[in-house]
Amino acid sequence: xxxxxxxxxxxxxxxxxxxxxxxxxxxxxxxxxxxxxxxxxxxxxxxxxxxxxxxxxxxxxxxxxxxxxxxxxxxxxxxxxxxxxxxxxxxxxxxxxxxxxxxxxxxxxxxxxxxxxxxxxxxxxxxxxxxxxxxxxxxxxxxxxxxxxxxxxxxxxxxxxxxxxxxxxxxxxxxxxxxxxxxxxxxxxxxxxxxxxxxxxxxxxxxxxxxxxxxxxxxxxxxxxxxxxxxxxxxxxxxxxxxxxxxxxxxxxxxxxxxxxxxxxxxxxxxxxxxxxxxxxxxxxxxxxxxxxxxxxxxxxxxxxxxxxxxxxxxxxxxxxxxxxxxxxxxxxxxxxxxxxxxxxxxxxxxxxxxxxxxxxxxxxxxxxxxxxxxxxxxxxxxxxxxxxxxxxxxxxxxxxxxxxxxxxxxxxxxxxxxxxxxxxxxxxxxxxxxxxxxxxxxxxxxxxxxxxxxxxxxxxxxxxxxxxxxxxxxxxxxxxxxxxxxxxxxxxxxxxxxxxxxxxxxxxxxxxxxxxxxxxxxxx
Numbered sequence: 001x002x003x004x005x006x007x008x009x010x011x012x013x014x015x016x017x018x019x020x021x022x023x024x025x026x027x028x029x030x031x032x033x034x035x036x037x038x039x040x041x042x043x044x045x046x047x048x049x050x051x052x053x054x055x056x057x058x059x060x061x062x063x064x065x066x067x068x069x070x071x072x073x074x075x076x077x078x079x080x081x082x083x084x085x086x087x088x089x090x091x092x093x094x095x096x097x098x099x100x101x102x103x104x105x106x107x108x109x110x111x112x113x114x115x116x117x118x119x120x121x122x123x124x125x126x127x128x129x130x131x132x133x134x135x136x137x138x139x140x141x142x143x144x145x146x147x148x149x150x151x152x153x154x155x156x157x158x159x160x161x162x163x164x165x166x167x168x169x170x171x172x173x174x175x176x177x178x179x180x181x182x183x184x185x186x187x188x189x190x191x192x193x194x195x196x197x198x199x200x201x202x203x204x205x206x207x208x209x210x211x212x213x214x215x216x217x218x219x220x221x222x223x224x225x226x227x228x229x230x231x232x233x234x235x236x237x238x239x240x241x242x243x244x245x246x247x248x249x250x251x252x253x254x255x256x257x258x259x260x261x262x263x264x265x266x267x268x269x270x271x272x273x274x275x276x277x278x279x280x281x282x283x284x285x286x287x288x289x290x291x292x293x294x295x296x297x298x299x300x301x302x303x304x305x306x307x308x309x310x311x312x313x314x315x316x317x318x319x320x321x322x323x324x325x326x327x328x329x330x331x332x333x334x335x336x337x338x339x340x341x342x343x344x345x346x347x348x349x350x351x352x353x354x355x356x357x358x359x360x361x362x363x364x365x366x367x368x369x370x371x372x373x374x375x376x377x378x379x380x381x382x383x384x385x386x387x388x389x390x391x392x393x394x395x396x397x398x399x400x401x402x403x404x405x406x407x408x409x410x411x412x413x414x415x416x417x418x419x420x421x422x423x424x425x426x427x428x429x430x431x432x433x434x435x436x437x438x439x440x441x442x443x444x445x446x447x448x449x450x451x452x453x454x455x456x457x458x459x460x461x462x463x464x465x466x467x468x469x470x471x472x473x474x475x476x477x478x479x480x481x482x483x484x485x486x487x488x489x490x491x492x493x494x495x496x497x498x499x500x501x502x503x504x505x506x507x508x509x510x511x512x513x514x515x516x517x518x519x520x521x522x523x524x525x
Contacts (some may be wrong), residue, residue: 003035003077004206005035005039006031006032006202007030007202008027008192008199008202008204009032009035009039009195010032010035011192012025012027012109012192013036013039013040013043014190015191015192015482016040016191017043017044019188019189020166021040021044021134021166021167021168022167022168022185022187022188022189023168023169023188023190023191023192024166024168024170024174024189024190024191025169025171025190025191025192025193025194026171026172026192026193026194026304027170027172027193027199028172028194028205029172029193029396029398029400029401030204030205030304030398030400030401030517031140031194031199032204033170033172034062034066034067034138036072036170037097037136037138037170037381038071038074040134040168041054041134042074044079044132044134044166045132047475048132050132051132052106052132052133052134052476053106053108053120053126053132053134054106054107054108054134054136055108055110055119055123055134055135056071056107056108056109056110056136056138057110057112057119057135057136057137057138057143057151058109058111058112058138058139059111059112059138059139059142060111061096061097061098061111062347062348062351063139064096064097064109064110064111065348067093067109067138068094071075071092071107071109072089072092075088075091076088079179090105090355091105092105092106092107092108092109093105093107094108094109094113095109095111095114095115095118096108096110096111096112096113096115097111097154097344098344103122108122112151115151116147116148116151116434117150120150120151120152120153120154121154123154123436124154124157125133127154127158127161127164127165128160128161130161130164132164132165132166133164133165134165134166134167134168135165135166135167135168136167136168136170137151137169137170137187138170139167139170139171140170140171140183141171141173141174141175141183144175144180144183145179146482149182149186152186154422163499167186169183169187169188170516172397173331174190183414196432200299203226205397205401206378206399206401206407206408207408207432208399208401208408208409208410208432209408209409209410209432209433209434209486210396210410210413210432210433210434210435211411211412211413211434211435211437212413212415212435212437213296213300213412213413213414213415213437213439213446214416214417214436214437214439215290215293215296215414215415215417215438216292216416216417217290217292217416217419217442218292218435220289221290221291224352225283225286225287225288225419228279228283228286229283231279232276232279232280235275235276236276237270238272239258239261239272239276242266242268242269242340243257243269245257255277255280258276259273259277261273262274262277267501283420285316286497287416287419287420288315288316288319288328288384289316289318289319292439292441293319293384293414294319294322294323294383294438295441295444296414296439296441297323297383297414298323298330299379299439299444299445299446300381300412301327301361301381303446303480303481303483303484303485304379304485305327305483306331308360308379309362309377309378309379310360310361310362310377310379310381310478311353311362311364311377311379311399312362312363312364312380312381313365313380313381313382313383313395314339314363314364314365314383314384315383315384316365316384317339317340317341317365319383319384320337320363320364320365321337323363323383324363325367326361327361331360331361333359334360335359335360335361335362336350336353336354336361336362337362337363338350338351338357338362338363338364338365339364339365340365361375364519377398377399377409378407378409378410379399379409379410379411379412380396380398380399380409380411380412381411382395382411382412382413382414384421386416394463395411396411399411408485408486410485412484427514433486435450435486436448437483445480445483446483446484448484451482451483451517454488454517454520454521454524455479455483458513458516458517458520459472459475459476474506474509477511478509478510478512478514479513481510482510482513482517483512487511487514488514488515488517488518488521489518489521490518491518492515492518492519492522495511495515495518496515498514499511499512
């Protein structure tokens with residue numbers, strides 16, 4: 001059955017065609033940018049009344065495989081009974097990520113590393129040969145500077161045949177400043193923006209809950225963090241006296257300027273800047289590798305439904321491996337890991353196992369921050385929050401992608417209190433709910449103030465009505481699980497349905513407790 005476009009996609013295509021088939025689309029991860037782009041190509045070819053050459057550029061081999069699969073499915077749906085899988089495969093060529101497909105196929109998908117040195121020449125040759133060409137730049141924020149921008153080298157030479165060139169840039173998080181201006185100059189202006197607020201309201205992504213989990217340093221970690229911060233403060237004061245402009249810059253611009261100073265002629269300033277940057281990296285490592293992170297994730301997973309797809313995002317491979325060892329011992333055969341040191345085939349295999357439900361917990365490092373489509377995941381746990389805003393949005397996007405039968409998604413965001421992480425939160429929208437909880441390592445548990453007040457009332461009521469000790473302990477167990485979930489916020493009818501569907505007594509008990517918690521919440525409104 002053919003997929004239908006969402007309303008936002010139709011509006012977006014209308015604007016793209018009004019802009020002569022040029023432009024950039026900024027849309028939240030999971031909203032359907034791939035399908036939008038393939039539909040744009042199909043409609044453009046129909047309008048032109050002749051064959052269109054489509055060039056798709058992606059940043060990674062994993063994304064190339066994903067686009068290849070999406071393109072084959074799209075062409076199969078479009079052809080119906082008229083085509084077969086062999087014909088469709090013959091239309092698609094892959095370049096990069098170990099693939100060296102024939103470069104002249106109708107649809108070409110390039111990994112950027114391969115595209116840099118051949119794509120511009122190929123597009124120019126096809127345009128001069130009278131062909132119509134559409135360039136789709138996926139995750140286009142990668143192509144605004146450095147060697148990656150070589151893919152646009154052909155543009156100054158296409159004037160005689162420029163009416164046959166079309167472009168579409170796609171990104172969830174466009175860069176600011178000069179890079180954004182450059183991308184607009186080569187791909188066309190930003191024609192449409194579709195954010196989390198709109199996507200949630202129009203149900204193009206799952207509704208979601210965000211849990212901010214506060215952690216504490218251990219004593220020695222706090223001392224190290226404060227010592228590094230003090231050294232950085234002294235160096236910052238010294239550098240600002242030498243370069244007053246540093247005072248006016250944002251963090252990103254300040255770090256860029258400090259990097260330039262390290263290579264400058266002023267030896268004293270260069271040494272101070274280099275020392276500051278080294279300390280900054282060291283401080284980030286102290287925050288990122290704080291001991292309580294792994295302990296907190298283990299406590300959290302004990303309270304979550306392991307049958308659901310749980311995606312854990314780490315910053316460092318060593319941390320991911322440590323957590324993998326602990327969880328694999330606890331949940332044998334149900335845990336996998338995905339990171340740059342695993343190798344392409346191993347990563348591909350573990351993703352397939354996660355897709356099919358063979359494993360339920362997947363620990364991933366930055367290799368999965370961008371583009372990889374995992375609709376099976378409905379729970380995300382961010383081990384470390386020191387990543388950029390782009391990475392935070394992309395990680396949320398991994399778990400809010402829609403899939404039939406998938407309910408609300410949940411993102412657990414771990415952060416160390418009183419550090420630079422405190423401001424790394426995602427914005428609240430009308431379709432999201434945000435909860436503030438704290439991890440308490442001494443009892444391997446959590447504190448959730450609003451929830452805990454109602455839970456204590458429920459326990460007190462159970463004890464006062466003469467409930468025997470064993471049943472009171474069961475109530476406490478159920479309430480402890482609910483402390484890190486949003487099930488108590490469900491409507492009474494929905495909870496009743498969950499209670500009826502429960503297959504085990506312990507599961508049924510849990511939903512009975514959540515129903516009572518929900519009533520307490522309603523009574524307090």
